[in-house]
Amino acid sequence: MINEKKDTGCSYLTRDCPKCGTVNTNSPPLAYSWKQWKLKSCSLCGFVYLENPPGYEALVSEFAWERNHGDRSIRMKQEFPLTYNFSRVWKKFRRWLIRKPNKLAKRINLYFPPGPVVDIGCGVGDYLAGLPELYQPFGIEISEDLARQASERLSDRGGKVFSTSAIEGLSEIKKESMSGIIMRSFLEHEREPLILLGGAWSALSPGGAAIIKVPNYASLNRRLMGNRWCGFRFPGHVNYFTPESLREMVESVGFQIEKFSIIDHFYLSDNMWMVARKRNKI
Numbered sequence: 001m002i003n004e005k006k007d008t009g010c011s012y013l014t015r016d017c018p019k020c021g022t023v024n025t026n027s028p029p030l031a032y033s034w035k036q037w038k039l040k041s042c043s044l045c046g047f048v049y050l051e052n053p054p055g056y057e058a059l060v061s062e063f064a065w066e067r068n069h070g071d072r073s074i075r076m077k078q079e080f081p082l083t084y085n086f087s088r089v090w091k092k093f094r095r096w097l098i099r100k101p102n103k104l105a106k107r108i109n110l111y112f113p114p115g116p117v118v119d120i121g122c123g124v125g126d127y128l129a130g131l132p133e134l135y136q137p138f139g140i141e142i143s144e145d146l147a148r149q150a151s152e153r154l155s156d157r158g159g160k161v162f163s164t165s166a167i168e169g170l171s172e173i174k175k176e177s178m179s180g181i182i183m184r185s186f187l188e189h190e191r192e193p194l195i196l197l198g199g200a201w202s203a204l205s206p207g208g209a210a211i212i213k214v215p216n217y218a219s220l221n222r223r224l225m226g227n228r229w230c231g232f233r234f235p236g237h238v239n240y241f242t243p244e245s246l247r248e249m250v251e252s253v254g255f256q257i258e259k260f261s262i263i264d265h266f267y268l269s270d271n272m273w274m275v276a277r278k279r280n281k282i
C-alpha cells in the first residue's frame with residue numbers, strides 16, 4: 001500500500017514493501033539512508049527499498065531524473081572528493097581502453113520479434129532513434145521536457161511518445177500489441193514495480209520479450225564501497241534488486257525468464273541484465 005502526504009510543499013509517499021506488501025514503518029532505516037530518504041530492508045522478504053519516495057508530480061519537475069543524476073555527482077564531490085576524482089579519471093581511462101559491446105542492441109536483435117517496441121523511460125529518444133527499421137519506436141517518458149524532445153525526434157519513424165508515468169503509459173498501449181519492451185535503468189525508479197511489470201506483460205504480444213537492466217544490490221562493489229556505491233541515488237532509485245528478487249518479481253506476473261545467466265548478473269558488475277518472455281498461447 002502507498003500513502004501520500006504533503007510535506008513542505010513537496011509530496012512524499014510511505015510505501016510498504018513493493019515485493020511482498022509487508023509494512024516496515026517501525027523497522028529502523030538502513031545505514032545507507034541519506035538525509036530524509038529512508039532505505040528499508042523488508043522484515044519478511046529482505047527486499048531493500050526507499051520507504052518515502054517523492055510523488056509522481058515531484059518527479060516531473062523537482063526530482064526530474066536528469067537533475068537527480070546530477071545530484072549524485074554533487075554529493076560525491078562534497079562528501080567523498082577523493083573517490084569522486086579517482087572514479088572520473090578511472091572511467092575515462094576505461095572508456096579509452098575498452099570499447100564496450102552494445103549489450104542492448106545485441107539483445108534486441110536476438111530476442112525481439114519484428115514489430116513495435118516501447119522504451120520505458122526513453123529520455124530524449126536516443127536509443128529509439130537508432131532502432132533498426134524492422135521495429136517501430138514507442139516511448140514513455142515522465143519528464144515533459146525530455147518527452148517533447150523525443151517526440152520531435154521520432155515523428156518521422158511513425159512512433160509515439162507518451163508523456164506520463166510508466167504505468168499510465170503502458171495502460172494507454174493496446175493490450176498484446178508490442179513485440180518488445182525496454183526497461184533499461186528504469187525499474188529501480190518505479191515505486192510500484194509489480195504493477196509496472198504486470199502492465200508490461202499485458203502490453204506484450206504472446207512471444208514478445210522484455211529486456212531489463214537494473215543495478216545489482218548484491219554486487220561486490222556495493223559491499224566494498226558502501227555509501228559511495230554508484231547504485232545509491234536519492235531519491236531517484238527506489239528499488240534495490242538482487243538477482244533472486246528480480247527473478248521472483250518478474251516470474252510472479254507471468255513472464256518466463258529467457259536469459260539470466262551467471263554472466264548477466266556477475267557479482268563483479270554493478271548492473272544486471274535479464275531477458276523475459278511472454279509465452280506463446282498454446
Ligand SMILES: [Zn+2]
Pocket residue numbers: 017018019020021022042043044045046047
Ligand atoms: Zn517484503
